[in-house]
Amino acid sequence: MSARSGRLLSAMALLACMIALSGCWSRKELNDISIAAAMGIDWKDNQYLLTVQVVNPGNVSQKQGDTSAPVVVYSAKGVTLNEGVRRLTSSISRKIFFSHIRIVVLSEELAKRGIARPLDFLMRGNEIRSDFTVVIAKGNSAKDVLGVLTPIEKIPANFIFNALEVANKEWSPVAAIKLDELSKFILAEGVSPVLSGIHIYGEPSKGKLEENVKSSSPSVRLQHAGIAAFKKDKLVGWLNEKESRGYNAITDRIKRTSLHVSCPDGGVVGINIAAIRTKMRGEVKEGRMSIQLQTKIRADISSVECEIDLTDPAVLQTLNGKVEAVGKDVMRQAVAKAKRLGTDIFGFGIAIHRADPGHWKKVKDNWDERFKELDIAMDVHVSITGTGTIGESPVNKAGDGPS
Amino acid sequence: MGTHASDAMHDKQPVITEPSPQTPIAAQLPDNLRCIRDRVGHSADIIIRESSFAALGKPMAVVYTDGLVDVTVINDFIMRTLLTASAPLDGDQDPIAVVAATMLAVGEISVLTNMEQVFDHVLSGDAAIFIGGSTSALSAGTKGWKDRGVSETSVETVVRGPREAFSESIRTNTALIRRKIKDPNLWLESFKIGDVTKTDVAMMYLRGVAKDSLVAEARSRLLKIKIDGIFESSNIEEMIQDQQLTIFPTLYNSERPDVIAMELTKGKIAILVDGTPFVLVAPALFATFLKASEDYYHRFDISTLLRILRYAGFVVALSAPSLYVAITTFHQEMIPTQLLISLSAQREGIPFPAFVEALIMEGTFEVLREAALRMPRSIGSALSFVGTLVIGQAAVEAGIISAAMVIVVAITAICSFVFPSYDLSNAIRILRFPLMALAASFGLIGIFIGTLLIIMHLNSLQSFGIPYLSPFAPLELAKQKDAFLRLPFRKLFNRIRVMKDRA
Incomplete structure (x- = not known):
């Protein structure tokens, strides 16, 4: 009994020492x-x-009562990114904790040079998670973008992140690409990555001041600006707003958006796209490759600014056709741009690979060229289901619709 | 243990533990009375009423302890009968036997043959009757002292359910149980435990429902107890529990007759101790401590949810401070960004590491809790006032403690009060601190190690031979109906019947 309790006591003493002496190696x-x-x-x-x-x-x-700025921006140079991180510590009193990064901004210059190398650092480290969004600073340096203070959202990173998420859902000329998705894009065959662009409107140096967010219409603001198209890991060009929406429609990244079509006798009808789904299918027939895009759109009328009778099914049919035409148009423009840039950002290659793996092996080495020969067949099916809470438009009653 | 204790006793009070040979009752009444007076040191509350036994014309004496007896019973049914009895007795017969058989209108009668028995009875509230010329005495059950009666529960309160609680009198308590279970199979075994206090201890069980082996084991454990005094059922608990080196309670106690009755119908054993309203139940498993009596009085759905809530409360009460320390000092990546920023803002300027902060707050809380128990009730409100100010506001405003830590400690404190059993919450109180130290040294890994050790320890425990964690480990599917969940009664009652058949 006493030998056992003696051993127990010494074990407990050792454990107690461990608590005092461990030094808590990763404690912060x-x-x-x-x-x-x-x-x-x-x-x-x-x-x-x-x-x-x-x-x-x-x-x-x-x-x-805290009047200091909500964020502080530090910069440091380094041949490798890790060197940069370490060098930062000479100008900051604390250890920088990278796990909660929401946004990584890459400069356009760096993107043109290739993003694979800097991404390696982000993917390799275990402190940095892979759930942040990567964007390209269009026309500015990344340093300037991070320096701009934003209203409402005190942390500009949250502003960029949330604005991108919301725009991706509700307006859709942007692409919220997270690091894990981006690495999939880069590693996969038959698809090239895209990233959303961000641009500073106004004088970047003024954006750093608190005055910027104290104004009701800040003179300097951040705005998402189109989609950057990459070839492998190198930036080759920018899609404009229309092309960006086309890209999102083809790749099925879009949730909701809004567009307008013109009335037969002038004026416009606003269309709210409530749901949109696109299916992509590749086909290889006697060496001829083609892609079928089947798009289903469910839409509502959001505004009517001309004299049309929405109770007439024929009118709705006409509107369906017009929306279909607009949809096809943006998608076609996006494809045209990609073909011009010579990069398959839509992942048509993946569809071809799935359709005919044997044929894919023959074309994949030269895919960016072969991609230009693709036939793209678009089948857009539109159904306008809602006309809103009023039937007849006040425009009809007023009788002074634009003529 | 026994010899050790009596050795210690020997130095102080040699009279009591002197192994005195049994003194027979002398034929001469004065000898007996002198013996009594000497042994009790002429204590004034031992009343010796000497008179003459009319029927035989012999001297007689009635001995009782004032305060422990019902004086009306002695006056009306003993003294009057004996003084006025006129029928002359046959001289051959032992007058004691005749009196016992024909004269005393008292329910409980026993014949005593030596002085030790006399003291046992007199000091427990019976009256002893001596008649000159007889070498035996008679004890009449005249117990009747002031007790506070059956009052309302003060520890285990309920919204719905019986309000009555056990009292300090063992007879009242057995009666309360009898009133719940009117079955001849409810058996009661009596013991006198404690060399000095000679405390009445009773073991109750439902014969046929409680396993015979369990009853035998409990009996033998009770008989093995060698101790000078029993003042509370916890003294018994300590002496009969399976393992001494554990902070988890392996016997359940309750002040509620309905709880004890219900446990008896489940085949458990109740141990009642005179002088305390807390009745022990054996065996007691981990799950027992998380069941409230009210679980069976409310609908099963809310009872089940509340039980799950209690298990969650157990986890929180045990690990909330340590999880807070571990996550905020080792695993900041686990905290949602906004929360991290707000926690980080609160910690700005706090001079202590999170662990020290937690120790200070938990320590303060424990001190407050202890002080609130010990201090006179009339100044209790002053304490809660100081406690609220010290913990709640001043510490945070002075920037010594972060507000988040106050919240964590408060949640922990609240959660540690959700258990129906105070004993389990004590175990958690103790475990919280080593777990915090592990968390501060090794982060979540430390907490996992600590939890693992606790689970291993729980698995090694037994209560009267039954694994402490059953029916979870070993898993008994049939008993899950009333463990983590509380299924409707129809299903529960089946189970009781099955146990009865098997026994």
Whole structure:
């Protein structure tokens, strides 16, 4: 009994020592870390210029009387990104904590050079998660983009992230691509990545000041600007708004959007796209490759600004046809642009691969050229199901519709 | 243990534990009375009423302890009968036997043959009757002292259910159980435990429902107890529990007759101790401590949900502070970004590491809790006032403790009160601190190690030979109806019948 309890005692003493002596190797108190919300990567003087947007928690949480800026932006150069991260510590008092990054901004210059190399660092490290969105700074440096303060959202990274998510759902000329999806794009055969662009409107240096967010219409603001098309990992061109929407329609990334069609005798009808689904199918017949796109659109009337009778089924038929034409048009423009840039951003290659793996093996080495020969057949089916809560338009009653 | 204790006793009070040979009752009445007076040191509450037994013309004496007896019974049914009895007795017969058989209008009668028995009875509230010339005495059941009667439950309160609670009198308590179970199979075995206190202990069980082996085991454990005094049922609990080295309770206790009656119908054993309203139940499993009596009085759906809530409360009460410490100091990536920022803002300027912060707050809470129990009730409100101010506001406003930590400690405190059993919440109180230390040293890994150790320990426990974690481990599907869940009664009652058949 006494030998056993003696052993037990010594075991407990050893355990107690362990608690005191362990040193807690990975312990970091909350006030010893700086939470990074966004990271920007520029290419300058043949080096990476790493920019980090660090949250100032005192300002962001609901405490009164803190007049400091909600975020602080630090930059450091480095031949490798990790060097940049380490060099940052010379200008910051705390360890930067990268797990909560929402946004990574890459400069256009870097994107033209190729994004695979910097992405390797982001994917390899275990502290950085893969659920942040990657965007391209269009016309500005990533450092400038991260410096702009945004209204309502105190943390600009959250602004960029949320605005992108909302725009992707409700308006759709953007592509919210997260790191894991981007790496899939880069690694997969038969598809090239796209990334959303972001642009600063106004003078970037003014955007850094608190005054910018104190105004009701900030003079400097961030805005999403089209989709950047890549060839492999290199930026080759930008899709405009129409082409971007076409891209989203073809790749089935779109949820809702809005468009307008013209009336037979002038004026417009606003159409709200409530749901849209596209199925992509590849086909190889006697060496001839083609892609079938089947799109189903369910839409509502959102506004009527001309004299038409919505109770007439024939009118709705006509509107269906017009929406169909608009849909085909944006999709065709997107395809045309991609063919011009010579990059298959839609993943047609994957569809061909699925349809005929044998044939794919023959064409894949030269796919960006062969892609230009593809026949794209579009089948758009539109059904306008809702006409809103009023039947007859006030425009009809007023009798002064635009003529 | 026994010899050790009596050795210690020997130095102080040699009289009591002196193994005195049994003193026979002398034929001469004065000898007996002198013996009594000497042994009790002429204590004033031992009343010796000497008179003459009319029927035989012999001296007689009635001995009783004032305060423990019902004086009306002694006056009306013993003294009056004996003093006025006129029928002359046959001289050959032992007068004691005749009196016992024909004269006393008292229910409980026994014949005593030596002085030790006399003391046992007199000091427990019976009256002893001596008649000159007889070498035996008579004890009449005259127990009747002031007790506070059956009052309302004070520890285990319910919204719906019986309000009565056990009292300090073992007879009242057995009666309360009898009133719930009117079955001749409800058996009661009596013990006197404690060399000095000679406390009445009773073991009750439903014969045929409780396993014979369990009854025999409980009996033998009770008989093995060697101790000077039993003052509360927890003294018994400590002496008969399976393992001494555990912080988990392996016997259940309740002050509610309905709970005890229900446990008896489930085949368990109740151990009642005179002088305490808390009745022990054996065996008691982990699941027992998370069941409230009200679970059976409300509809099964809400009872099941509340039971699940209690299990969740167990987890929170055990691990909330340690999880907070582990996650905020090791695993910040697990916290949602907004929450992390707000936690981080609260921790700005806090001088202590999260672990020290947690220790301070948990320690303060434990001190407050203990102080609230110990202090006179009349100044209790002052304490809660200070407690609220110290914990709730001043510490946070002074920037010594973060508000989040106060919230965590408060949640932990609330959760530790959801158990119907105080004993289990004590076990959690103790375990919380090592778990916090593990969390502060190794993060979640430490918590997992700690939890693993706790589960291993729980698995090693037994209560009267039954695995402590059953019916979860080993898994008994049939008993899941009333463990984590509380299924409708129709299903539960089947189970009781099955147990009865098997026994």
